[in-house]
Amino acid sequence: MHVSIYKTVSVLSCGWLGESLAIDLLDKGFIVKGATTSQDKKERLLEKGIDAYQLRFEDLNDAMKSFLNSDILVLNLTIKDLELYRQFLPVLEQSPVKKLILISSTGVYQNSAKPVDENSELSESVWVSIENLMKDNPNYQTTILRFSGLFGGNRKPGNFLSGRSVQNGEAPVNLIHRDDCIQIINEIIKQDVWEECFNCTADTHPSKKEFYTRAAKLIEVPLPIFDEKEGNPSSFKLITNEKLKRRLNYEFIHADLLDSLSL
Known part of the structure; x- marks a missing residue:
């Protein structure tokens, strides 16, 4: 069983990553609250032992307050509406939550000819604004996890570019498996690592052409078509995970x- 000073974790929300995370945390002995917008998903979560809530992000009501009665909040949303985060913030500040794990994206970085670490130049991504809004808050401590593209389970990379025309075939791929996402979140909680920001991406960075061609062949779908004549050869980035591995001994x-494609 997971040994932790924290007892309750709320996961907002329980989609493709969040549901698997919630189940994993439950198996490790946490009391887990999970939010979903779907009644069917709520029933499924309840059957698995998760304290499930049917909530939208903008539902700043008693149910949300009950959901946020927790030690830790994992904010795992694809929503990019900064105003909704602004509206949510006062409710979070007034809740018992003392630790926030904010799932962000390596899309916050500008393209670069040099390897991209946590100090690299940021883009104008809305995720930058969301990070800035949510972090450095006196009411709770935040750790930001910038995930690269996610795969695993039924999310097969072979389908990502299947049959599409693709430029910059030699650009490096930045991806992370769902298993690693879940384990990294567990390590943040277990090791009590807060007020940090980490790039979360696999060690290797094969070219788009090599990776997605092999991925498509393995699941027998149409191959991507790589256009070697067009595109900007410098429009890429290679994300480094050295800080994460060093700080968490991960x-x-x-x-x-x-x-990982053949698993």
Whole structure:
């Protein structure tokens, strides 16, 4: 069982990543609250032992306050409406939550010819604004996890670019398996690591052409078509995970992206 000073974790929301995370946390002995917009999903979560709530992000009501009666909040949303985060913030500040894990994206960085670490130049992504709004708050401590593209389970990389015309085939791929996302979140909680920001991406960065061609062949779908004549060869970035591995002493479950395709 997971040994932690924290007892309750709320996961907003329980989608493709969040549901698997909630189940994993439950298995490790946490009391887990999970939010979903779907009544069917709520029933499924309840059956698995998760304290499930049917909530939208903008539902700033008693149910949301009950959901936020927790030690830790994992804010795992694809919503990019900054105003909704502004409206949510006072409710979070007034809640018992003392630790926030904010799931962000390596899309916050500008393209770069140099490897991209946590101090690299940021883009004008809305995620930058969301991070800035939510962090450095006296009411709770935040750790930001910037995930690269997610895969695993039924999310097969072979489908991502299948049959599409693709430029910059030699650009490096930045992806992370769902298993690693879940384990990294567990390590943040277990090791009590807060007020940090980490890039979360696999160790290897094969080219788009090599990776997605192999991925499509493995699941027997149409191959991507790589246009070698067009595109900007410098319009890419290679995300480094060195800080994460060093700070958490973390070893990736799926470190090699090409090897992970055959699992």
